[in-house]
Amino acid sequence: EEDGEFLGMKGLRGQLGRQVADQMWQVGKRQASRAFSLYANIDILRPYFDVEPVQVRARLLESMIPVKMINFPQKIAGELYGPLMLVFTLVAILLHGMKTSDTIIREGTLMGTAIGTCFGYWLGVSSFMYFLAYLCNAQITMVQMLSLLGYGLFGHCITLFVTYNIHFHSLFYIFWLVVGGLSTLRMVAVLVSRTVGHTQRLILCGTLAALHMLFLLYLHFAYHKVVEGILDTLEGPNMPPFQRVARDIPVVSNAVLNTTAKAIALT
């Protein structure tokens, strides 16, 4: 660069141009780093991850035990580690269920569907319930709602884990009522303890119970086409059901499936 040339301007104009460009760069960089440190600061979430493993285990077990005292506001831990891990576990279990039932997703991927379903349920229903709670004057914050619903997914995880591997229809219904029911009862009881007024309690609890139980039903039937595969192939001649539908399942569950097929054919 001769004569302080900057973008074609020589001499004093070149130097001035360079200085102006430098200053604009500095100001822009400062603003960008300030915005970044404000919004992308993960330290905002740090207090919600401050848990010990014993606490997580205790909360998991507690999520299946409905509380009896509903006249006193129950304590909800505003923690996000447990719920997040449960949602990811549900995604993994869903993926397992989709693969063993040969679900074919046309527009999208298996993983995208699983993640979208689980996170959509957790975040969407939490926000909706928080909105309803705001309308019904319930004392609950957004993080507490996220935490409550997240821990309520523990029942879903157990149910789906068992019933995706052992394909008895009646077993699923028993698990749906017992396990799903217990975790729903717990969430409902905690919400009731924080709401005043009969109508409000009814609205909140009815909505939550319906959504929670229906979600479990949906997860079982939408991603578990083995039952339909069995019903389909009952018309075919001597074809064992599982060879047409799923892939790479060991011979053990072939026997289980044959039993299931016979049981369904009998009813």
Add this chain to the structure above:
Amino acid sequence: FPGLADVSISQDIPVEGEITVPVGSHSPDEDFSTLDEPVKDTIMRDLKAVGKKFVHVMYPRKSSALLRDWDLWGPLVLCVSLALMLQGGSADSKDDGGPQFAEVFVIIWFGAVVITLNSKLLGGTISFFQSLCVLGYCVLPLTVAMLVCRLVLLAGAGTVSFIIRLIVVGAMFGWSTLASTAFLADSQPPNRKALVVYPIFLFYFVISWMILTFTPQ
């Protein structure tokens, strides 16, 4: 300055010396030295670093080489090769070849980012890219398992081959989890190791599951 009254420099002795302060230690890759070397040297140096990290993963010992000089070349190569090998393994192969590759890619990188954020939020002392580097390199045993599975599937797809593949994938899954735990769990407070290990376990479990349920068309 009274104390300096007796300090004097005679006029005819010239004062000489260096006015610049010498720079302490030269970093191993100063700009001018690595720009001028032949391309083969640069590539060989990077390849050697990647190879050394592969060895560290296969024999996990308490060494900080993986953490200190992190790089993402190894994870990229492993991720791409795993995704390529997992392609074409679905029922409807004409429109599922594409998403299968993208799925694996997204799972690995998205999963690694989530685990890293989780370990940072739990109070870890490791940096973002170091953690990504470790998690990516520890996919190596699973890539080896995928190779073995493909070879076994060439021979047939019966029960025996399933049992062999189950054992191989299970062993490699355990190895991956142990290797990454050996590197990552040290940076956590001691009573919270389980909280960090669980997402890593889930992550490698999902990848192992994808490898195990792979059937070529």
